[in-house]
Amino acid sequence: MKDFLLILKTEGSVWTDLSPEQLQKHMEHGTAYIGNLMKEGKLKSANPVDKGSRIVTDKNGILKDGPFNETKEVVAGYFLISAKDIHEAVEIAKANPIFKDIPTAIEVHPMMPVGGN
């Protein structure tokens, strides 16, 4: 088993773009999906991203922090999962019901174990 970080990026936000009924459905589907991952013991941690993200950049040797550019693509949250390999991790990402509700991209990053591979 290997750990994978799944970063969810959406165009717009479910909180503002969905109707209350759609949002209700969205939450139900999400809860079921996450519940399943937990039951299978594949979920290590998951969290939605709150408002107020900042980005820290180096401008000519000076570190600055500013608002994260959220005009189009929003980081909606992350999942830390454990899966057999990248293929299983991708399948898990594909099964996320969020794809049905809002334009979404999920990045799947394999985590390097202690001591490398």
Next chain:
Amino acid sequence: MSDQSEINQLVDHLFRHESGKMISVLTRIFGSHNMDLAEDVVQDSLLEAIKQWPYKGIPDNPSSWLFMVAKNKALNIVSRDKYKRQYSKEMSHFLQSEWTLEPTLNHPFTDQEITDDQLRMMFTCCHPSISPDSQIALILKTLCGFSIPEIAKAFITTEETINKRLVRARQKIRDNGIPFEVPQGKDIAKRLETVLESIYLLFNEGYSASSGENLIRYEVCEEAIRLVKIIANNPVIENKSGVYALLALMQLNASRFKARQDVEGNILTLEKQNRSLYNYTLMEEGFSNLKRSTSAKEISIYHILATISAYHCSAVEYKLTDWKSILILYDKLVLIDNSPIVLLNRAIALAKVSGAKKAISELEQLRSSSILKSNYLFYSTEAEFFIELNLFSHARTALKKAIRLAPLETERRFLQKRLSDCC
């Protein structure tokens, strides 16, 4: 709309049968140090049922309704003081994320996990650092759905005393960081012993005396049996010889429970019991568990006591009791446990085999024991031996002492009747 008394009855029933499960599940999520929080949530859910059901009607599946309400209350508490409380280490990060909080509370409510959580609860309640009195009070409160007044009645003590024991026990769990888990490896055998001892003590509380609260006492016995069955069915515990022996002992004794009193609540001795009132289904289960318990080579106190009980159960009538075999078993028991109570019981078997005179001289050696000095059973047993030898004035003296020491009205009434027989 449903009748209020019918609802109260149903809630009582559910409290008894579901609250232990709900409290166990919630304690796993909140952590053993938050056990009282789990108890509160469950208590609130039952109050909610009493409030809502008269107007909305009893739901189709009342126990899953209760689980749902308890879960939602837990959800509210966790979202409300997410940052103030420390939950169980294993669950903590899942409870602190909006995405995983609800699935976490949804997830553990499956039958297998409910059973596992009750087993964890047994090991937590019976941690060796908690006193035996507190252990059984805590088991009754968290696992068996007994109220504090009911526990007080079962123990023949005050509600205040029980409350103190519970507070002390929870404090110990918090202070010592006693985890909510079934111990692993080497520890399990030793810890299991403590759990079985506590449950046996619990059973005896229900079985030994017979106050007016007979119903509660029988339920204590049933609960003790239910808990040991959970242990017996768990695959993690490998050596179950002692578990089956204890289960057999309790089932064989409980099968005779209802024949021990007449309709007016008077105590009936083995000799006077109507054996057709024995619960033969329970007895059968007891016999088959006794058989199962002999798979290992070891012999525990439970094995011996269960076998003694089996001899009483299998005697078609009192006269046919195999006292010789029973005496041999007591001789074996004395090798493991030579406490005065065991020796007193052995003397009864000895009287049957070798005569009352021999038994009386055995009792003489126990007379100075501090435990027996204040126990009415010593004097009532002695009196029975004297009666057998027609030494009625000796019997009267012993019975009067017994009457002074007997804690329960039914016991005193029984002894009083014996006293009037001696005149």
